[in-house]
Amino acid sequence: MAANAVARGTGPSATRAGRVADGPQPGTPEWLPAEGAHVVLDSVGKTFRRAGRRTVAVSGASLQVGAGEFVCLLGPSGCGKSTLLRIIAGALECDEGSVTVGGRPVAGPAPDRGMLFQTPMLFPWLTTRKNVLFGPKAQRAAGTDERDDPELDAEADAILATVGLSGFSDAFPHELSGGMQHRAAFARAMVTRPSVLLMDEPFGALDAITRTRLHEFLLRMWERYRITILFVTHDLEEAVMLGDRVAVMGGRPPGIREVIDVPLRRPRQVADADTEEFLAVKRRVRAALSAPSVQRSE
Amino acid sequence: MADWRFAPPGATGVLDGQAGPDAGTSDEMAERAELLAHRWAVRRDRARRLAIGAAGLIGLLAAWQVAAVILGDEVALPSVSQTVAQFVHYLGRPYPAQGKPLWFDLYISLRRILIGFVAGVTIGVAAGAAMSASRVIRHLIDPVIEVIRPLPPLAFIPLFIVWLGIGELPKEVLIIVGVIPVMAITTVAALDEVPEDLRLCARTLGATSRYALLHVQIRSALPGILTGMRICMAGAWSSIVAVELLAATSGLGFLIMQAGDYLNTALVFAGIITIALAGLILDAGLRGLLTLADPSRRR
Numbered sequence: 001m002a003a004n005a006v007a008r009g010t011g012p013s014a015t016r017a018g019r020v021a022d023g024p025q026p027g028t029p030e031w032l033p034a035e036g037a038h039v040v041l042d043s044v045g046k047t048f049r050r051a052g053r054r055t056v057a058v059s060g061a062s063l064q065v066g067a068g069e070f071v072c073l074l075g076p077s078g079c080g081k082s083t084l085l086r087i088i089a090g091a092l093e094c095d096e097g098s099v100t101v102g103g104r105p106v107a108g109p110a111p112d113r114g115m116l117f118q119t120p121m122l123f124p125w126l127t128t129r130k131n132v133l134f135g136p137k138a139q140r141a142a143g144t145d146e147r148d149d150p151e152l153d154a155e156a157d158a159i160l161a162t163v164g165l166s167g168f169s170d171a172f173p174h175e176l177s178g179g180m181q182h183r184a185a186f187a188r189a190m191v192t193r194p195s196v197l198l199m200d201e202p203f204g205a206l207d208a209i210t211r212t213r214l215h216e217f218l219l220r221m222w223e224r225y226r227i228t229i230l231f232v233t234h235d236l237e238e239a240v241m242l243g244d245r246v247a248v249m250g251g252r253p254p255g256i257r258e259v260i261d262v263p264l265r266r267p268r269q270v271a272d273a274d275t276e277e278f279l280a281v282k283r284r285v286r287a288a289l290s291a292p293s294v295q296r297s298e
Numbered sequence: 299m300a301d302w303r304f305a306p307p308g309a310t311g312v313l314d315g316q317a318g319p320d321a322g323t324s325d326e327m328a329e330r331a332e333l334l335a336h337r338w339a340v341r342r343d344r345a346r347r348l349a350i351g352a353a354g355l356i357g358l359l360a361a362w363q364v365a366a367v368i369l370g371d372e373v374a375l376p377s378v379s380q381t382v383a384q385f386v387h388y389l390g391r392p393y394p395a396q397g398k399p400l401w402f403d404l405y406i407s408l409r410r411i412l413i414g415f416v417a418g419v420t421i422g423v424a425a426g427a428a429m430s431a432s433r434v435i436r437h438l439i440d441p442v443i444e445v446i447r448p449l450p451p452l453a454f455i456p457l458f459i460v461w462l463g464i465g466e467l468p469k470e471v472l473i474i475v476g477v478i479p480v481m482a483i484t485t486v487a488a489l490d491e492v493p494e495d496l497r498l499c500a501r502t503l504g505a506t507s508r509y510a511l512l513h514v515q516i517r518s519a520l521p522g523i524l525t526g527m528r529i530c531m532a533g534a535w536s537s538i539v540a541v542e543l544l545a546a547t548s549g550l551g552f553l554i555m556q557a558g559d560y561l562n563t564a565l566v567f568a569g570i571i572t573i574a575l576a577g578l579i580l581d582a583g584l585r586g587l588l589t590l591a592d593p594s595r596r597r
Contacts, residue, residue, distance in 0.1 A: 135505075
């Protein structure tokens, strides 16, 4: 983890100062830093058995993700990165190894691990506001959230302002642009206050311009909240742009082959992609991706 | 769990000062205006479409009236005004050949349809849900439906008369038999179409498995189920009129048959138009529910 702190370039205090500078207006409460949770994967393996055929989806995957760290899982299709993310989400059970989040073993899906998907997965029959409040209301039905409607409404107003969708709280998902839908989905995931955000190729289906804007958006949000993010992608540049570290996946059986530090400055700008340092990291990650041990995955 | 707060309303977003339409407060205002303009355009398009549709119907009525006047044969083609006159006359007065007023026949037909429709939809949706939930039940019921579905329900009429007599029951069962396979198939399709990840998404937001099933999976399938109901409603009308033509002593189908036998063509037309209007109103009700269930159809 020490190496990781160096990799971030700026220490926590420096980021916090930066945050205050461009943060809330005077008179509004100071942002409390988010406590991300540690995620520990210990030789995780998963084999699917279907119609008598065994497919090893992921094998011997070990990774330690620090609290508040941004780690990208990069690899070609079928390298087990989505399977790994779903195991952490609790949607799949691993048959080997163990996963702990914040020191507790994962048992089924729970709101401490928010998830964002390839498509925004907004509920098409709900307005933006009601989409955002789906989690709190579901938790109220389950007895795990006791806030009343005015409190929830204030919460929805606040998070919609934060993601820049104040004017769209009464709009339905089909009335939002692609980028807005992703921001609404982000707000919906964040409102339940997860300590880990799991992102499964969330911007894969977007055009390059919208994707760049959402990169910027995600970086600003993460710098503000500092929750742990695990970000699955098959886009090399995206992985380097966003992550503190990039875990390169692939091979046969599929697993984590190499974990590469991204020693670029924080807070990071999209324009940093044009720097020499960025290219150097990209080159290293590409070399890791084309290593024989990764390539064999096809 | 992490402990942090979101900015209160009025606080600016983190994207302030950045370029691009996806960022910043002033752009947000422009986007809001765009949304309102879009909604206004959708409403205007709908008004225009309704106006054109109404013009088409009025044109049809005008063509009918002109043709009837030129032809001058009340039995072959009564005019619009003669049809309306017959409709008004017999709406509250019994037709001598049958002994019941038009509103009563309408009530009888509607009752048969609604009883059969509600029962058929209930059974069909339950069957579809069971098929979607269990592979064994699906493989068990699927071939049965595949065999029954292509059969026109009318083929069962003699059978139902033999089994159930000539009372109300065979008519209601006929509609039920027509509705069940269609509802089962559309329900299975609608439930299958809900992405697995949508339920997972609800679970990661803190929903219990039960809550996710009710508020996400079933809710998500609702538009598909309502679309199936619209298809069934149209089928129910053709079944009920056919069975009333063949084996009934009341109902709009029977009235049309009687009026035809006595060469009162204007009353035949009046009966047909009553069926068309009743069907239109029931479908409009279902379409209204569909619009409520699926906001993207509000156009």
